[in-house]
Amino acid sequence: MNTLIALLMTTLIHLIPAPVEMISGEGEGCFTLHNGTLLYIQEPPVAQKAAFFLTETIEPSTGIAMTVVKQRPGSGAVVFVTKASLPAEGYTLTVTKDLIEIAASDPSGFFYGVQTLLQLLPPKIYQPIYQPDQYTSSLDLQVPCVRIMDYPRFAHRGLMLDTSRQFFTVDYVMKFIDWMAKHKLNRFHWHLADDTGWRIEIKKYPYLTEKGAWRGPGEVLPTMYGHAGKRYGGFYTQEDIRRIVAYASDRHIEIIPEIDLPGHSKxxxxxxxxxxxxxxxxxDLSIQGVSNNVWCASYEKNYKMLEDIVREMVQLFPSQYFHIxxxxxxxxxxxxxxxxxAFMQEHHMDDPIEMQSYFVQRMQQILNKFGKxxxxxxxIMEGGELDREKTVILAWRHADKIKDATRAGYRVIAQPAQYCYLDMKYTSAERGMTWAAIIxxxxxxSFDPVETPGLTPDEAVKVLGIQGGLWSELLNMPSHIAEYQVYPRLCALAEVAWSPRENRNWEDFRIRLSQTHFDRLYFMGIRFRIPPPRADYVNGYICAQNDYPWMVLRYTCDGTVPGPRSPLYTGPIRTQTPELYRFAAFYRDDILSMVTEVNLPYDRYQKPETRVTGTINLHPQTPLSLLEDNNPSTYVICYGPLKEDHFIQYTFEKPVKTPGILIQTGLPRIEINIVDFAHVEYSPDGMVFKKADCLWENGGCRFVPEDSVLAVRIVFGDGNQLLTYYLQDLQIEK
Known part of the structure; x- marks a missing residue:
């Protein structure tokens, strides 16, 4: 029986990222980890922190307290031994029925060996609370016999977090770092300053955070990316930074700071x-619609200020890298x-792009003073030459940029937006950006930083690694949206960064992810994304399905959001009113997917002939006629700030009867650059208007007219401070 159990356990070893080599089932039985299991550390200075990380994870969740011994036991122990022959960050993990041995040559290798050992245990190991009773003061854990040899493919395995557009607390940043470490990622790229907020305390220039860290009424920065009508923002004190850097270092994560220069500097x-x-x-406005956001590149006082800023920052961040x-x-x-x-003329520059190269060269000189x-x-490759030994290119615009940079002799970190931007939508229906791709x-x-751009062997050695990027324009809502966007996509990226190319297989990864790793994410406390169901109305029946057939689907039939007590979907539903049904997938009845409506074989909205007028300042390439085509994908760009009592009016050819009219501003299906303050009026005759009974929030509202409607008017309020807005067609329900 024990042999059968051991065989079953070894077939369920689902490690993410996949190791270089794994041989399962060596010997019979399993190792039993229990209260009093011995712990031996051959060289404490090298392995002690990793060993304590193991015990600090296991004890709270299981009640198992391990006993440290100074002599290597022959059985009943977890042992940490040093082997100088193993590569940097590499380890071996051997589990027999008598012993668990983790071997490595450096502290990182021991730490990653511990991460793999934890994945051999039940996923509840990540739950930080164990409630013993009088019968079970602690748990016994069965560890399958296995031999693993492992090391990373790339030295740089990272994640970028934008804390400018949305501010994340110290505790939340530390959670992100902890979750990264559990996936063997080792670089945290911290985007600390942009147009929308300066987030790091600089003592010599206090206004950077006294003023530049805040948006909203009465602040120097306008409201944007949510938080309408509120003072929003925050910053990290230098003591906060030291605390986070130390926390990351304990988890073998190096923090690379970024202040975005010379643009993105509003x-x-x-x-x-x-x-x-x-x-x-x-x-000209920036691509994000921001004015006057570039440092003067010829003003010598600016470089003195930047050197002062760098001087304070390098005292906080020990990384050899500094992102500008x-x-x-x-x-x-x-x-x-x-x-x-005058400067360009004096230095014989013909194109302003040469000023960018000059600025970067000056920043390089400043950083070189501090050994960065x-x-x-x-x-930054454009407009001039940079010192190849003192420059790293972060390739983001396209995978081809990896090729361009390596061919030019630069070292490269790969973060192409089409594969690695984790703020993009998973599917067209979900929240997120779309400009790079649906990801x-x-x-x-599927991305590979060597194969995808087609690098030669000489070019491939210049690739330091790969990272994901999480920009935060749309992370203001709903709750836990940052986790939703990152996981499980970061699990996939972690395997691309760590595992040998020949060991990667999508179907195998998908099984490991869904059958075991979802549970790990759940007990880590990550509110990860699960695929939303698809529901179609066919021949009088609603038929729903999910990417994972075993996942629970629940539904409502009154337009409300399904909850853990909503009816289970067990088969096709016969109905004549599919418009009101809503479906969601559930994981452990705790995490739910995005809520989906039923796909109908007919249009759920009316399309009356419409004429649109208004008192707004339009972009010349987007006339108001674009709002008359009943096409939800077209839009109008108008310039702000929007003045109070300016309006836009939709007038129908004849009165329409409708159960509801939906108004939404912002880029269609993305909801960026929304109108924050407005109200809606409607009229049965186009002359006498009544204020609609609906709350304007998140850039729109839905109202139920009392009678037929001939005209709808959006009246803008005070406080819409952005320079660019998007307006959309009305959606008039049948």
Whole structure:
């Protein structure tokens, strides 16, 4: 019987990321981990922290307290032994019925060996609470016999978190770091400053956080990305930074700081306006619709300020790398600056892009004073030459940029948006951005930083590794959306970064993920994304399904959100009113998917002839006629700030009867650059208007008219401070 149990356990070893080599079932039986199991550490300075991480994880969740001994036992023990022949970050893990041995040559290797051992235990090991009773003061855990030899494919395995557009607390950042470590990731790229907020305390320049860390009414930065009408923001004190860096270091994660320069700098410029160029007129908006967000590249005082900032930051971040941004710079601003035009003429520069290269070179000189290597987005390769030994390119715009950079002799970190931007939508129906791609888990898993860009062997050695990127424009809602966007996609990226290419197989990964790793994520406390169900209305029946057939589906028939007590979907539902049904998939009746409506074989909205008028300032390429085509994918761009009592009016050819009208602003299906303050009025005759009884929130509302409607008017309120907004067609229910 014990042999049968052991065989069953070894067939269920589902490790993520997959190891280099694993031989299951060596010998009969399992090792029993129980209260009093011995713990031996051959060289405490090298392995002690990893060993204590093991005990600190196991004891709270199981009640198992291990006993440290100074002599190596022959059985009944977990032993940590040093083997200098193993590669950096590599380890071996051997489990027999008598002993567990973790061997490594460095502290990181021991730490990753512990992570693999934890994955051999039941997923509840990650749950930090065990409630013993009088019969079971602690648990006994069966560990399957196995031999594993493992080491990473890439040295850089990371995640970038944008804390400028949305601010995350110290505790939440530490959670993110902890979850990364459990997936053998070792680089945390911390995006600390952008147009929308400066998040790190700089003592010499206090306004950066006194002013530049806050958005909303009365602040130097306008409301954006949610939080309408509120003062929103925050920053990390230098003591916060030290605490987070130490926490990450204990988990073998190096933190690479980034302040985005010379563009994406509205927060800094709003705090210290002298940073800006001496402009002679209006300048182009950035791609995000922000004005005047570029440091003056010819103003010598700016480099003194930047050196002061770097001086304080390098005392906080021991990493050899410092990321200076360099992306999406509105270089035309320099062409409109009296100082920069004179500088370009003096230095025989013909194109403002050369000013970008000059700025990056100056930043490189500053960083070199402090022994740091400059990291920048791939645009920094343009306009001039940089020291290849002191520059790392973070390739983001396309996988081809990996090829361009390595061919030019640069070292590269791969983060191409089409595969690695975790703020993109999983599917077209879910929350997220779409400009790079729709990115599901399989697409992340399909990326390879060497094969995808087609690198030669000489180019491949310049790839330091791979990381995911989480930009936070749309992470203001709903709760736990950051975890939803990251997991399980980061699980796939972790395997791309760690496992040998020949060991990767999508179907095998999918099984390991769904059958075991979902449970690990659950007990880690991660509110991860599970696939939403699809529901179709066919011949009078609603038929629902999910990517994972075993997953529980629940539904409602009144338009409300399904909950853990809603009816179970067990088969096709016969109904004549499919419009009101809502479906969701559930994991352990605790985590639910996005709620989905039924796909209908007919349009659920009316399409009346419509004429649109208004008092807004339009982009010349998006006339109001785009809102008259009853096409939900078209939109109008208008310029802000929007003035109070300005309006846009939809007038129908003849009155329509409808159970409800839905109004939404922002980019269609993305809800970015929404109108924060407005109300809706409607009229049965186009002359006398009544205020609709609906609360305007998250850029829109739905109202139920009392009678037929001839015209609908959106009246803008005070407080819409952005420079660019998107307006959409109405959705008029049948």
């Amino acid at each position: 927060a800094a410029i709003s705090s210290y306006p002298d940073i800006l160029c001496d402009l002679t007129g209006e300048v 941004g360099g992306d999406e710079v509105v270089t035309s601003q320099w062409a409109g600056c009296t100082r920069c035009k 290597i400059l990291v920048g987005w791939d645009e 599901d888990v399989e697409k992340v898993y």
